[in-house]
Amino acid sequence: MSYFGDLKPIIGEVHINKDRCKGCAFCVEYCPRNILELSEEFNIKGYHPPFVKKSEECCYCQLCETICPEFAIFVTVKEEEEEEGENVESRS
Numbered sequence: 289m290s291y292f293g294d295l296k297p298i299i300g301e302v303h304i305n306k307d308r309c310k311g312c313a314f315c316v317e318y319c320p321r322n323i324l325e326l327s328e329e330f331n332i333k334g335y336h337p338p339f340v341k342k343s344e345e346c347c348y349c350q351l352c353e354t355i356c357p358e359f360a361i362f363v364t365v366k367e368e369e370e371e372e373g374e375n376v377e378s379r380s
Contacts, residue, residue, distance in 0.1 A: 299366040300348030308360035311335030315352035
């Protein structure tokens with residue numbers, strides 16, 4: 289008997305407001321899955337904002353959102369509709 293057989297991991301989707309970022313890299317440093325990396329581009333303040341390099345590995349821990357001093361990053365739950373739509377198409 290499996291009590292956890294129906295559980296699926298929550299996948300997060302990271303949203304970054306590049307122009308609010310001050311390039312502190314706290315989100316990059318403390319992400320447990322290492323999904324973020326500082327970009328080479330500059331924002332309007334002259335800082336290097338992060339970008340998502342491995343979006344499929346976000347576990348929705350929201351640590352990046354919590355640790356950001358500028359409120360420049362937030363995480364939402366990735367919609368399951370996209371995945372369900374793919375499953376329906378594969379059954380056809």
